[in-house]
Amino acid sequence: xxxxxxxxxxxxxxxxxxxxxxxxxxxxxxxxxxxxxxxxxxxxxxxxxxxxxxxxxxxxxxxxxxxxxxxxxxxxxxxxxxxxxxxxxxxxxxxxxxxxxxxxxxxxxxxxxxx
Numbered sequence: 001x002x003x004x005x006x007x008x009x010x011x012x013x014x015x016x017x018x019x020x021x022x023x024x025x026x027x028x029x030x031x032x033x034x035x036x037x038x039x040x041x042x043x044x045x046x047x048x049x050x051x052x053x054x055x056x057x058x059x060x061x062x063x064x065x066x067x068x069x070x071x072x073x074x075x076x077x078x079x080x081x082x083x084x085x086x087x088x089x090x091x092x093x094x095x096x097x098x099x100x101x102x103x104x105x106x107x108x109x110x111x112x113x114x115x
Contacts, residue, residue, distance in 0.1 A: 014041035022064035026075060040103055044091040053080040053088060063102060070098035
């Protein structure tokens with residue numbers, strides 16, 4: 001028998017998509033990792049990387065897109081929510097123009113034209 005305590009409540013505001021999008025993680029002015037996403041949403045990203053950050057660290061994410069894409073070399077500020085099991089969960093501070101298009105392309109295809 002299920003009761004209300006057994007039901008896990010979803011706290012995310014945005015739908016996640018399971019996708020391996022290549023990206024770079026920047027801390028300060030240093031490139032720390034070239035890696036891939038595990039999932040992606042309008043609110044943030046789960047990154048497959050073994051980098052030791054503390055919660056609330058400020059990082060920047062650069063999606064590895066083609067030079068013709070409007071996000072090419074754009075640094076998107078993010079805050080580290082947690083690091084565990086070789087993954088980093090980060091919340092976007094603000095979305096740059098083109099981020100929504102990139103995420104929507106991941107919904108429709110695992111390899112959008114501009115990767």
